[in-house]
Amino acid sequence: MTAPVPTARPKLRSPARLRYDEARQTELLLLPERVVRLNPTAGAILRLCDGTRTVAGIVERLETEYNQKGLEPDIVDFLAEAADKGWVESWERSCPTP
């Protein structure tokens, strides 16, 4: 498991897609063979993984949104795990500049 550097720009790994599901009131991650029910935090992080925002930018945005400090370690851990599971592109392969 490799943690992303603050300048990495995480991006959902194609063909994964996010969808907010009205019926279940939750964010779903749609993958070729499965559907993952995300908790609100995971959903909020993945929503921001659009390949243009940096990890630092995502942290800043969520800290503002939730009016909280010190979210970085949790976000970085989650992203490392998400890359491991193939939800987002892994850092070695992702383009440093879009």
Added chain:
Amino acid sequence: MGEELPYALTAELTHRCPLHCVYCSNPVELRKREEELDTGEWLRVLEEASGLGAVQVHFTGGEPLLRPDLDILARRARELGMFVNLITSGIGLTEERIVRLAEAGVDSFQLSVQASEPGLADRLAGFRAHDRKREAAAAIVACGLPLNMNVVLHRHNIGQIEEIVDLCASWGANRLELAHAQYYGWALMNRDALLPTREQLAAAEEAFARAKERHGRSLELIWVVPDYYEDYPKPCMGGWGKLSLAVAPDGRAYPCVAASSIRTMEFESVRERSLGWIWRESASFNAYRGFGWMPEPCRSCDRRFQDFGGCRCQAFLLTGDASATDPVCHRSPHHRLIEEAAVSAARLSRRERAEQGEWAEQGEWAEQEEGAEQGERAERGVPGLSYRGLAK
């Protein structure tokens, strides 16, 4: 307990297929073209499935590309916000068709492969398919789309795991699912000739670990375990009528694609009922929901919340009782059926090895399947096997 909402719909658009794979899990009684739902009916199925909560659709078959309305269906599914997965043999998948389908809304193409080289692959499929699959893979990659692949494993290709993984990597796959054959439909008819031996399985697991070591970073590898050699059954479909549903070419709705094999049960068709009614109210979908239907030993077993007593179709096919404990479970009173299958497969496997020379000497195909072009039929290579859609 809140109401269950299905996540996924498997839409078996047709049973027609140019291939005749010996391990095909389609029912032995294949539905004919005249029985297939038309475009309007499929559109309604998609809408009703989405209304029920399905967020993913797997278009499969048979060969879904044989349906000229596939674009229309993919477009509608995508409009409904569904993730659209196309499961194909690759026959008929040209670059032009890929572009059209991707524009219509197909999110992911999943291409099957039979073996690591054309000789065996074409004998297993009963069709000269391998080279055309290579072209289809190249076309998917050329279109800049991720290439998902899958291979069904059984005795005749289980010794080639590393070669198969290498092949898919060289074709540019992002993801490869290695799934052991599930013994329903044609595969069950051929079980003695397909089930690997315990030794082959052990060797295959090692080969898989080596392949993962080599390719694991660039190619996502998924291993679907063969349940015959497990102590406990698989949690089939994550529970009956719980996470997903399937609609067959003729419109009958099932909790799982294999469930049409349960002949003692009446399954409703979307031609007569709405999918919502079938999901919520039908006797078939409610039959094995929850835990109250379970006989012993499942009824008092702690694992029932984990594996739901295993697969209902397998229970029916092997014991004649769909509510029985899956015979794969070592606690099942019918477990010896599984052990006997393994013994008889091992016996046949020894004989095959002794007679190996005879393989490729069989005659030409007896029948011409729709969609197959002249000169493409491969030679029937494996004696004693029933080829899907062809008389034994």
